[in-house]
Amino acid sequence: MFLEVQNVTKVFRSSENEKPIVAVKDLSLSVPRGEFLCILGPIGCGKSTLLNMIAGFERPTKGRILLEGKPITGPGPDRVMVFQEETLFPWMTVLENIRFGLRFKGLSEEETEEEARRYLSLVGLEKFGDFRPHELSGGMKRKAELARALALNPKLLLMDEPLSSIDAISKMSLLQEILSIWEKSRKTIVYVTHNIDEALFLADRIIVLTARPAQVKREVVIHNPKPRDLLGSEMIDLKRQLIEELAQSHALEEHVSIPG
Amino acid sequence: MEVNLSSFRRISLSRKTRLIASLLILFLAWEAIAVFVEVFRNVPFPTPLETFTRLVDLITGEPLYGIPIYKHLVDSVSRWILGFGLAVAVGIPLGILLGYSTAMWDLFMPIIYVIQTIPGPAWIAVALMLFGLGNAPAVFMIFIVVFHAVVITTASGARGISRRYVNAAKMLGADSATIFFKVFLPAATLPIVSGLRIGLGNGWRVMVAAEMIAGTASGLGYSIIESRWSLDFTSAFVCMLLVSAFGLLTQRVIFAKIERRIMRRVGLMEVS
Numbered sequence: 001m002f003l004e005v006q007n008v009t010k011v012f013r014s015s016e017n018e019k020p021i022v023a024v025k026d027l028s029l030s031v032p033r034g035e036f037l038c039i040l041g042p043i044g045c046g047k048s049t050l051l052n053m054i055a056g057f058e059r060p061t062k063g064r065i066l067l068e069g070k071p072i073t074g075p076g077p078d079r080v081m082v083f084q085e086e087t088l089f090p091w092m093t094v095l096e097n098i099r100f101g102l103r104f105k106g107l108s109e110e111e112t113e114e115e116a117r118r119y120l121s122l123v124g125l126e127k128f129g130d131f132r133p134h135e136l137s138g139g140m141k142r143k144a145e146l147a148r149a150l151a152l153n154p155k156l157l158l159m160d161e162p163l164s165s166i167d168a169i170s171k172m173s174l175l176q177e178i179l180s181i182w183e184k185s186r187k188t189i190v191y192v193t194h195n196i197d198e199a200l201f202l203a204d205r206i207i208v209l210t211a212r213p214a215q216v217k218r219e220v221v222i223h224n225p226k227p228r229d230l231l232g233s234e235m236i237d238l239k240r241q242l243i244e245e246l247a248q249s250h251a252l253e254e255h256v257s258i259p260g
Numbered sequence: 261m262e263v264n265l266s267s268f269r270r271i272s273l274s275r276k277t278r279l280i281a282s283l284l285i286l287f288l289a290w291e292a293i294a295v296f297v298e299v300f301r302n303v304p305f306p307t308p309l310e311t312f313t314r315l316v317d318l319i320t321g322e323p324l325y326g327i328p329i330y331k332h333l334v335d336s337v338s339r340w341i342l343g344f345g346l347a348v349a350v351g352i353p354l355g356i357l358l359g360y361s362t363a364m365w366d367l368f369m370p371i372i373y374v375i376q377t378i379p380g381p382a383w384i385a386v387a388l389m390l391f392g393l394g395n396a397p398a399v400f401m402i403f404i405v406v407f408h409a410v411v412i413t414t415a416s417g418a419r420g421i422s423r424r425y426v427n428a429a430k431m432l433g434a435d436s437a438t439i440f441f442k443v444f445l446p447a448a449t450l451p452i453v454s455g456l457r458i459g460l461g462n463g464w465r466v467m468v469a470a471e472m473i474a475g476t477a478s479g480l481g482y483s484i485i486e487s488r489w490s491l492d493f494t495s496a497f498v499c500m501l502l503v504s505a506f507g508l509l510t511q512r513v514i515f516a517k518i519e520r521r522i523m524r525r526v527g528l529m530e531v532s
Contacts, residue, residue, distance in 0.1 A: 083428065085424055090527035104438075
């Protein structure tokens, strides 16, 4: 299996006196090469923690995560993450941002430039290479970030609610963009979201997580070809089921969070 | 958030009117208090008009405690700049170090917090023992208050703001030298500039207090405290006016301009 998460538990202990927080509990899942997997869960359920562990920013308290059979020990350019927050370097132009990661790949100057421009045009920003991030719209920033991630040619692309701060109209075009990039590159993508529509539009498979501590609640494989019409009866049916699953998770969470 | 600079400059007419009205309220309240004190306490309280007349006298060459008013102002500003400059020279590198390394933070930050809780003038005993009377103890007190402001703001800001950029750089495969110089330092610009802004204000206020107690024999603070003996309160008011005007000019006009330029340069437009 390409990516394997084996019985992973993550406990956060902010200080000695405080009660430890179990963010992820005994969670296992595996992802075959080339799959677009969406992890769907309520806000604060621990899905970002899971992604951070795959990226290598966090270590599991128990269990292990293997990429092509090798355990993950830290962050690296084979697993690039597109964060929920903006992480383009504001003091660099868009092109410099994309070149930044390429510098560590041992390419020549010309190759670096060529690669950077190639990925810039892949996301349709060829005219904006010399712009600073703060001069771009929210959606364009996302695209630039995507280009910077893809330019590294990672084995695995991790996306942590990348569209949560994007307005509804830009979101549609960005979803198309992500889909077409996936179709062109056939990268393995793990995409975390709490938005059911995003998951239905993108995923080969959806894993629904429970409220914290995160565990796998349900798994849905979607065979329908992409791009999908989210207003078709099949998709609506599926959406209804997923809403129910998520509502249960939410209700559970609310129940749990009542003190005493 | 992005700040639209052109709208920043084009302050609407009504807001300008309100600014003038605000100053008018200040001077009216001052006048009212002056009249009230004169009537009920039978104490001559300098009115705005008397103060401005005295300001003109002093500007046109009448000495104040044997020194022209310019010399008082220049001496105050020099002490401030010296104390501020030294504090920045030491404080920024230290702040960056503490912001970058958790071990260094754990070792030195408690000390900085201890220093922070002690107000500038309270260092008088230390200042006198170290430097005796005169310029140096005043500069020392200014140094102390600017120093902790710069270190704390730089260190804690750099830690917070830089983390996401540093994480992104790590993921992109950058080595630690590149992360430090190309990512951490530029990301720390924002807190460094905030630290400078806070330090500038702290230093200016403490400069006045320091001159009152350190035996500097010149300066705006010295001139204000001397009015206790000379009873020349009108001149003290002139000095207060200068403290305020010069403070506003340097912090709100000059530094704000520099700050905007730096922020634009770095592409961080979050001007707080």
